[in-house]
Amino acid sequence: MSWPLxxxxxxxxxxxxxxxxxxxxxxxxEMALRHARDLYTRRGEGVSIWVVPAAAITASSPxxxxxxxxxxxxxxxxxxxxxxxxEGVEQL
Amino acid sequence: MDSAEQEAFEATIxxxxxxxxxxxxxxxYRRTLIRQIAQHAHSEIIGMxxxxxxxxxxxxxxxxxILLAKVQDEAGHGLYLYAAAETLGVSRDxxxxxxxxxxxKYSSIFNYPTLTWADVGAIGWLVDGAAIVNQVPLxxxxxxxxxxxxxxxxxxxxxxxxxxFDILYxxxxxxxxxxxxxxxxxxxxxxPSLAMFGPPDAISTHTERSMAWRIKRFSNDHLRQKFVDMxxxxxxVLGVRLPDPALRFNAKTGHxxxxxxxxxxxxxxxxxxxxxxxxxxxxxxTAYEEGAWVREAxxxxxxxxxxxxxxxxxxxxxxxxxxAVPDEVA
Numbered sequence: 001m002s003w004p005l006x007x008x009x010x011x012x013x014x015x016x017x018x019x020x021x022x023x024x025x026x027x028x029x030e031m032a033l034r035h036a037r038d039l040y041t042r043r044g045e046g047v048s049i050w051v052v053p054a055a056a057i058t059a060s061s062p063x064x065x066x067x068x069x070x071x072x073x074x075x076x077x078x079x080x081x082x083x084x085x086x087e088g089v090e091q092l
Numbered sequence: 093m094d095s096a097e098q099e100a101f102e103a104t105i106x107x108x109x110x111x112x113x114x115x116x117x118x119x120x121y122r123r124t125l126i127r128q129i130a131q132h133a134h135s136e137i138i139g140m141x142x143x144x145x146x147x148x149x150x151x152x153x154x155x156x157x158i159l160l161a162k163v164q165d166e167a168g169h170g171l172y173l174y175a176a177a178e179t180l181g182v183s184r185d186x187x188x189x190x191x192x193x194x195x196x197k198y199s200s201i202f203n204y205p206t207l208t209w210a211d212v213g214a215i216g217w218l219v220d221g222a223a224i225v226n227q228v229p230l231x232x233x234x235x236x237x238x239x240x241x242x243x244x245x246x247x248x249x250x251x252x253x254x255x256x257f258d259i260l261y262x263x264x265x266x267x268x269x270x271x272x273x274x275x276x277x278x279x280x281x282x283x284p285s286l287a288m289f290g291p292p293d294a295i296s297t298h299t300e301r302s303m304a305w306r307i308k309r310f311s312n313d314h315l316r317q318k319f320v321d322m323x324x325x326x327x328x329v330l331g332v333r334l335p336d337p338a339l340r341f342n343a344k345t346g347h348x349x350x351x352x353x354x355x356x357x358x359x360x361x362x363x364x365x366x367x368x369x370x371x372x373x374x375x376x377x378t379a380y381e382e383g384a385w386v387r388e389a390x391x392x393x394x395x396x397x398x399x400x401x402x403x404x405x406x407x408x409x410x411x412x413x414x415x416a417v418p419d420e421v422a
Contacts, residue, residue, distance in 0.1 A: 002183060002184070002185045003387070003390070003391065005178070022172060022175050022176075022237075022240075022241070023175045023178070024171065024175060025184060027387075027390035027391050027393065027394040028390075028393075028394035028397060028398070031390060031394075038164075038168075039168055039171055039172075042161075042164070042165070042168065042248075043248075059114070061114070062112070062114045062115050062116075063116075
């Protein structure tokens with residue numbers, strides 16, 4: 001009998017986003033939280049934990065990585081460095 | 093096998109980047125990693141036993157609390173590693189069964205008994221010291237989840253080594269009897285610790301390919317030498333003698349020369365003929381079987397709670413349950 005898999009995200013401190021730290025098995029969300037605390041925050045690594053059923057995550061496919069992210073590559077005008085700045089202009 | 097996929101894999105390895113779980117990888121790379129990570133995880137779990145043996149008999153309450161925290165860390169390390177192995181497409185249950193029925197191995201070192209309290213010190217200083225030398229390069233292993241697990245593990249291991257050193261340091265500053273106890277533990281753990289680095293390079297079966305794939309960064313003999321060079325000066329501070337009459341500093345190479353461990357003994361212990369192999373596996377099997385009711389009860393409780401929640405939210409009785417993370421996601 002195996003418990004479902006949960007992905008664990010920890011917020012290392014106030015002002016920081018939750019970051020994926022690993023996974024664990026637990027029978028339900030409450031136990032997953034308790035296990036996550038014991039497993040991933042034994043030395044004060046976090047101030048908040050999310051647990052997410054691994055099966056609930058939809059991920060982009062590594063096989064389509066190139067075409068999937070390609071549209072961003074040809075829009076260099078999204079970067080500030082695209083625009084020439086005349087000499088003498090500051091704080092732009 | 094798609095050659096474009098193979099090329100992408102090799103380019104990633106060559107660029108010293110990491111392979112991630114859903115990337116294409118050669119089947120043999122996957123199999124090698126599963127075997128190595130599982131063996132590593134099993135070692136952490138079995139490794140709780142020799143030290144757990146002394147939790148109830150630690151000499152002070154502080155030593156007991158520290159040892160408990162250390163053994164809890166070993167359980168944590170096992171779980172980080174099982175989680176990393178699972179990203180390769182195996183299940184933890186399956187790995188656990190392979191350990192219990194002897195199809196997968198664990199480190200030979202944990203088949204030696206802990207006879208005295210000083211053994212707990214020697215394990216921390218020598219065994220965890222050797223583990224750190226072995227494991228630090230794994231933090232840059234080519235498989236991402238394994239490397240990330242190793243970073244966490246190495247951070248925690250340094251506490252382990254220092255607590256071992258601290259136990260021995262206290263003993264060697266104690267009575268004659270305590271000094272003798274520390275020396276006896278070092279005498280017994282020295283060669284098994286040297287053997288932890290595995291067979292010599294000339295007969296190591298997996299080294300070459302693992303190094304090409306950057307699963308392994310340094311050879312067994314290289315790491316063993318590094319360990320000896322690190323330990324000898326520490327032994328002087330401790331005031332213990334390493335049980336090797338051939339130990340001497342070679343000024344030309346800048347390294348300590350030493351007697352290699354008995355590799356026949358290593359192979360005998362790996363194949364099940366060590367002093368405590370049977371005891372370790374029997375204990376693990378018993379714990380697994382006696383814990384079955386807890387695993388089953390937790391699943392039954394979760395199913396009951398889910399059914400209750402479903403009937404509540406489908407009826408009109410009361411508001412729907414609050415989401416698990418109300419304002420954090422918004």
